[in-house]
Amino acid sequence: xxxxxxxxxxxxxxxxxxxxxxxxxxxxxxxxxxxxxxxxxxxxxxxxxxxxxxxxxxxxxxxxxxxxxxxxxxxxxxxxxxxxxxxxxxxxxxxxxxxxxxxxxxxxxxxxxxxxxxxxxxxxxxxxxxxxxxxxxxxxxxxxxxxxxxxxxxxxxxxxxxxxxxxxxxxxxxxxxxxxxxxxxxxxxxxxxxxxxxxxxxxxxxxxxxxxxxxxxxxxxxxxxxxxxxxxxxxxxxxxxxxxxxxxxxxxxxxxxxxxxxxxxxxxxxxxxx
Amino acid sequence: xxxxxxxxxxxxxxxxxxxxxxxxxxxxxxxxxxxxxxxxxxxxxxxxxxxxxxxxxxxxxxxxxxxxxxxxxxxxxxxxxxxxxxxxxxxxxxxxxxxxxxxxxxxxxxxxxxxxxxxxxxxxxxxxxxxxxxxxxxxxxxxxxxxxxxxxxxxxxxxxxxxxxxxxxxxxxxxxxxxxxxxxxxxxxxxxxxxxxxxxxxxxxxxxxxxxxxxxxxxxxxxxxxxxxxxxxxxxxxxxxxxxxxxxxxxxxxxxxxxxxxxxxxxxxxxxxxxxxxxxxxxxxxxxxxxxxxxxxxxxxxxxxxxxxxxxxxxxxxxxxxxxxxxxxxxxxxxxxxxxxxxxxxxxxxxxxxxxxxxxxxxxxxxxxxxxxxxxxxxxxxxxxxxxxxxxxxxxxxxxxxxxxxxxxxxxxxxxxxxxxxxxxxxxxxxxxxxxxxxxxxxxxxxxxxxxxxxxxxxxxxxxxxxxxxxxxxxxxxxxxxxxxxxxxxxxxxxxxxxxxxxxxxxxxxxxxxxxxxxxxxxxxxxxxxxxxxxxxxxxxxxxxxxxxxxxxxxxxxxxxxxxxxxxxxxxxxxxxxxx
Numbered sequence: 112x113x114x115x116x117x118x119x120x121x122x123x124x125x126x127x128x129x130x131x132x133x134x135x136x137x138x139x140x141x142x143x144x145x146x147x148x149x150x151x152x153x154x155x156x157x158x159x160x161x162x163x164x165x166x167x168x169x170x171x172x173x174x175x176x177x178x179x180x181x182x183x184x185x186x187x188x189x190x191x192x193x194x195x196x197x198x199x200x201x202x203x204x205x206x207x208x209x210x211x212x213x214x215x216x217x218x219x220x221x222x223x224x225x226x227x228x229x230x231x232x233x234x235x236x237x238x239x240x241x242x243x244x245x246x247x248x249x250x251x252x253x254x255x256x257x258x259x260x261x262x263x264x265x266x267x268x269x270x271x272x273x274x275x276x277x278x279x280x281x282x283x284x285x286x287x288x289x290x291x292x293x294x295x296x297x298x299x300x301x302x303x304x305x306x307x308x309x310x311x312x313x314x315x316x317x318x319x320x321x322x323x324x325x326x327x328x329x330x331x332x333x334x335x336x337x338x339x340x341x342x343x344x345x346x347x348x349x350x351x352x353x354x355x356x357x358x359x360x361x362x363x364x365x366x367x368x369x370x371x372x373x374x375x376x377x378x379x380x381x382x383x384x385x
Numbered sequence: 386x387x388x389x390x391x392x393x394x395x396x397x398x399x400x401x402x403x404x405x406x407x408x409x410x411x412x413x414x415x416x417x418x419x420x421x422x423x424x425x426x427x428x429x430x431x432x433x434x435x436x437x438x439x440x441x442x443x444x445x446x447x448x449x450x451x452x453x454x455x456x457x458x459x460x461x462x463x464x465x466x467x468x469x470x471x472x473x474x475x476x477x478x479x480x481x482x483x484x485x486x487x488x489x490x491x492x493x494x495x496x497x498x499x500x501x502x503x504x505x506x507x508x509x510x511x512x513x514x515x516x517x518x519x520x521x522x523x524x525x526x527x528x529x530x531x532x533x534x535x536x537x538x539x540x541x542x543x544x545x546x547x548x549x550x551x552x553x554x555x556x557x558x559x560x561x562x563x564x565x566x567x568x569x570x571x572x573x574x575x576x577x578x579x580x581x582x583x584x585x586x587x588x589x590x591x592x593x594x595x596x597x598x599x600x601x602x603x604x605x606x607x608x609x610x611x612x613x614x615x616x617x618x619x620x621x622x623x624x625x626x627x628x629x630x631x632x633x634x635x636x637x638x639x640x641x642x643x644x645x646x647x648x649x650x651x652x653x654x655x656x657x658x659x660x661x662x663x664x665x666x667x668x669x670x671x672x673x674x675x676x677x678x679x680x681x682x683x684x685x686x687x688x689x690x691x692x693x694x695x696x697x698x699x700x701x702x703x704x705x706x707x708x709x710x711x712x713x714x715x716x717x718x719x720x721x722x723x724x725x726x727x728x729x730x731x732x733x734x735x736x737x738x739x740x741x742x743x744x745x746x747x748x749x750x751x752x753x754x755x756x757x758x759x760x761x762x763x764x765x766x767x768x769x770x771x772x773x774x775x776x777x778x779x780x781x782x783x784x785x786x787x788x789x790x791x792x793x794x795x796x797x798x799x800x801x802x803x804x805x806x807x808x809x810x811x812x813x814x815x816x817x818x819x820x821x822x823x824x825x826x827x828x829x830x831x832x833x834x835x836x837x838x839x840x841x842x843x844x845x846x847x848x849x850x851x852x853x854x855x856x857x858x859x860x861x862x863x864x865x866x867x868x869x870x871x872x873x874x875x876x877x878x879x880x881x882x883x884x885x886x887x888x889x890x891x892x893x894x895x896x897x898x899x900x901x902x903x904x905x906x907x908x909x910x911x912x913x914x915x916x917x918x919x920x921x922x923x924x925x926x927x928x929x930x931x932x933x934x935x936x937x938x939x940x941x942x943x944x945x946x947x948x949x950x951x952x953x954x955x956x957x958x959x960x961x962x963x964x965x
Contacts, residue, residue: 126823155807160652170812171824176804177812178655179824180648181678187612187645191652191660192804194636195610199656199804220641367636369609369658374633376604383591383601384768385420 119144122154124174131239133322135286135312136166139233142284142292142310143202144173149297150200157200160189162214165240166206166233166312183213186221186230190365193228197368200300201228208238211247211267218269222276225304227364231296232269232307233286235314235321243317269309270346274339274358279304281342281358285328286312288354295356304364311352324352331355392581395448396534397456399477400526402465404441407523412443413763414548415527418541419447420590420765423583427452427730428763431473440469444477447534449581451766453729453872454758457953459483460578461533462498463526465510466491476948479503484576486510486529506574513566519559520566528567534580538568588767595733595759596621596663598769599689600629602737603661607745607776608687609635610660612649614642614668617701618757619691622663643668647675650686654679655813657778657803659741663689666708667698669752673715676750680720680838682813683791683799685744685751685778689737692756694946703947704758706868706919709928712752713897719835721842723747724897726754726868728853730764735772736894739850742774747841748801754896756919758949759869783808789820793833797841842898851900854907856889861912862959863937867893867925870917870950877955886963899932913938913962917955921945 122144130136147157157175161167163182170177176199180188189203210218210232221230236253238244244257247267254260273281280302284292292310299306311328313321331353336342342358402408409430416428426447431440444459446452458480464470464487474495479485483503487494488510498505508529514520524545531541545560593601600622611630613623627637635658640646643664650660664672669690679686692708694700712724723743727736736753744751781788781802790811792799799820802809816824817831825831853871856878864874871892878888891907893900908914914937918925923943929935942950942958 153807155805155810158656158804159812168824171814171822174810176655176810178652178682179812179814179816180651180682181674181815184644184648184675187640187648188652188655190638190645191610191612191649191654192656193652194638194649195653195658195660196656196804216641217645220645224638367631367638369636369653370634372634374609374635376601376633379601379604379629379632380591380768383593383597385417385590385592385765 117148117151117153119148122147122174124172126171128172129168130165131316133315134165135235135314136169136233138286138289139166139231139292139310139312140169140172142289142296143169143231145289145293146296146300147175149293150300152200156198157202158192159202159204160185160192161204162209164206164209164238166204167209169204183209184217185209186214186217189228190221190224190226193226194365194367195369202300203228203230205230205232207232207234207236207248208246211269215247219272219276221305222273222278222307224365225277225279225362227303227305229296229299229306229308232309233312234269234309235312235318237314237317239314239317268347270357271343273307274343277362278307279360279362279364280306282307282356283309283311284354285324286310287325288328291354298356302359304360304362327352328354331357335359337361392579394450394581395446395452395456396461396578396580397444397446397459398461398463398530399442399444399459400463400465400523400530401440401442401470402523403468406441406465407521408441408465408526409443411523411527412445414541414544415530416445416447416763416765417592418544419536420592421544422537422540424449424580424765425451426765427455429455429761431476440473442473442477447580449583452764453876454949454951457951461530462486463529464491464494465522465526467493467495470495474498484533484578504576506576508570513570514563517559517562517566519555520563521560524560524563525567528564529571531564532568532571533574533576533578535577536580538564590765591768592763592765593730594621594761594763595727595730595755596691596761597625598730598733599727599737599753599755600625602734603687603741604629604633606738606741606774607659608661608741609633610650610653610658611637612640612646612662613637614640614646614664616665616668618693618761619663619665619689621761622689622691626661643671644675647672647688651675651679651684654684654686655804659685659745661687661689661741663691665691665693665701666695669708669711673711676722677716677718677720678815679750680716680722681815683748683838684813685748687740687744687751687753689753689755691760692754700947702757704756704869704919704949705946706756706870707921707924708754709896709920709924712754713928721839721898722749723751723842724754725751725895726893727759728868728871728892728894730759730762731766731769732894733759734769738772738774742776743845745776745778746798747845748778748798749842754868756869781806781809787821790822791818791820791834791837793820793837796844797837847895847900851895851903852891852893852907854889854891856887858889858910860887860889861910862887863889863891863908863911863913864915864917864955865891865908865929866917867896870919873950873952874917874955876952877959880952880956881959886959888959896928899928901932905933911937915940915942915955915958917942917950919944919946919950
């Protein structure tokens with residue numbers, strides 16, 4: 112059902128976010144509510160699912176149906192919900208720790224499964240809620256109390272992993288570019304199958320260096336592609352700060368779903384009668 | 386040679402062969418034929434650790450009364466071959482005076498057989514099969530058994546016709562030929578082991594496993610979504626549900642792990658669809674955190690744990706009752722929930738449906754503690770009665786007031802909106818929250834929400850489903866058990882009755898919340914109490930003791946798997962007591 116004239120404010124709740132002043136997630140919330148208004152679906156037809164972390168606080172800040180679950184499992188909750196209720200618009204929200212570390216396995220399989228939903232990861236390359244530990248996307252030499260001198264581990268590349276695992280829509284945006292973020296989220300939701308949007312969202316508290324991101328990001332000079340190999344080559348060889356839609360694929364979404372029919376369970380008894 | 390003349394009310398036989406020889410198919414056909422003839426029975430499989438080429442045995446017990454567990458000893462053992470038999474023959478001892486049939490080419494019987502006072506008949510099973518074009522040894526074996534127990538060959542011929550119809554007429558003919566030859570051969574053995582005639586007016590039988598029954602019960606309860614991660618011995622619940630759900634408009638999703646499967650059902654249930662998953666101990670361990678989420682967010686879900694021997698990987702193919710502790714006490718924080726246990730294969734159907742009813746009504750996780758011994762046993766039962774629960778979530782009605790998902794109510798249950806309902810939006814949360822669902826760290830919210838989640842379960846009417854009690858209260862000796870061991874206890878009590886030792890049976894289906902008052906009432910008048918459970922550390926006994934005193938002379942029969950506690954062991958324990 113399309114509902115005309117919805118505004119971003121129709122999708123905001125009255126709960127005040129607990130984020131630090133200057134956090135990129137404020138902008139992401141703004142982009143999400145603007146995108147939802149553009150999608151012209153009423154808030155009750157939208158479900159926003161998350162795990163644990165700063166970014167995962169988002170559901171309660173929207174006026175949609177929300178599910179704030181345990182650490183790392185937002186994609187599983189979202190997949191179950193979408194299969195059970197194919198009529199809903201389902202979005203999962205995560206951060207780099209929640210989504211790529213504790214929830215890494217679900218990320219791979221969500222891409223493979225290709226359930227029609229949108230996954231937004233606010234990547235700030237740090238665990239913020241626990242006050243500054245390295246995440247899978249943190250640079251290997253980033254110093255912290257937990258891993259002095261850096262982890263020595265190679266940073267995880269979410270977009271390449273998403274492409275290799277079968278995500279049907281892959282994009283990167285910067286939280287400060289609200290207009291571009293909004294448009295990309297709309298495109299991601301409208302594209303069938305599993306859509307993945309990484310949003311670079313600075314943590315000004317534990318990664319003050321990320322305040323520079325606004326000067327470093329730039330729109331990709333190459334147009335999007337439907338060839339995952341080309342998309343992967345491009346994203347592996349650039350500077351990591353380019354934005355825009357990288358890949359839009361033709362895969363059919365996951366097909367199983369629950370219908371509203373009541374179903375005749377008594378017919379199943381024949382199977383056991385001898 | 387011995388010949389037992391009196392027809393028996395219960396006969397057990399085993400057909401043993403290399404995996405792929407078809408021993409299990411033969412056993413399945415025989416039990417189905419017996420069901421059509423009006424008998425009860427039970428079939429279990431003993432399959433070795435190798436998936437193919439290892440040993441495989443069909444263990445079958447046929448009886449004139451419902452059979453709850455396998456016999457301790459077998460009256461007939463047909464060995465298509467003895468390959469690897471040494472590894473498992475201890476699990477199927479032949480009764481004294483029993484009959485062992487094996488081919489001369491199969492080699493010497495294992496020592497355990499040679500040392501038993503039984504009749505060994507050499508019978509060229511392989512050659513007999515070769516005498517029929519396309520003939521197979523397992524059908525010769527079925528013919529042998531059918532004749533020995535005097536089961537009408539016509540019944541098994543019909544079953545074979547039905548089962549093999551898709552393989553063509555030749556396959557059916559070959560099998561019929563083998564059955565005939567097997568039966569003719571056995572007729573010349575001078576050894577019978579006749580099964581008594583079935584009781585008159587026998588009801589229509591179902592042939593079903595506990596894993597299938599719990600799945601069907603869940604469907605009856607309204608489940609329309611399942612998430613699945615394979616694990617022995619629970620996989621069949623999920624394999625049953627997959628096509629069954631699809632046929633009623635539901636769906637099953639294969640998940641990447643148990644962390645995903647539990648969260649998928651939480652998501653689907655949040656979406657308004659009653660949801661289930663099934664697993665075993667290792668999977669349940671992985672699910673614990675999210676079970677707590679379901680408790681805190683008040684999302685109805687059912688998790689079936691088909692228990693196996695633990696800890697860790699343990700013995701995946703055998704039974705224990707040792708997940709009671711994790712199911713009841715494994716949650717972090719204080720998270721009231723419901724734990725129930727089916728009392729038999731047949732009861733898996735009721736308990737599965739009841740579990741869904743309670744999950745939906747109470748908006749809470751319900752754990753069903755089934756186990757391998759009933760989950761994977763294929764049993765002939767009377768068609769279970771239809772049960773009607775008024776199952777529905779307390780509905781949300783938009784009335785203009787601001788919706789409070791976790792509102793404090795008289796019964797502790799709050800109205801639950803479903804996505805799509807305008808005005809019902811809320812965020813389900815594992816964080817401590819207000820009545821509205823907003824995150825909160827206030828002392829009052831923590832207390833109020835803990836109270837409400839406690840009260841909704843404490844105030845629920847569990848009816849008379851808490852368990853069973855059999856035998857009048859004048860019987861001062863009581864066996865107290867739970868879940869799957871109910872059948873073994875009942876058979877033990879029947880056997881003791883024949884010795885004029887009257888014993889009362891009390892068995893719990895409701896494990897948590899603990900049915901304190903009904904159990905106290907059921908134990909009234911007891912003097913001696915034997916607590917029976919398949920757990921090394923007596924988890925059930927300790928659970929019971931943490932709620933009620935047992936002011937009786939108490940003894941325990943508790944031990945680990947993989948061998949199931951049987952009626953004989955229970956009888957011995959009671960006899961020792963009585964004759965002291």
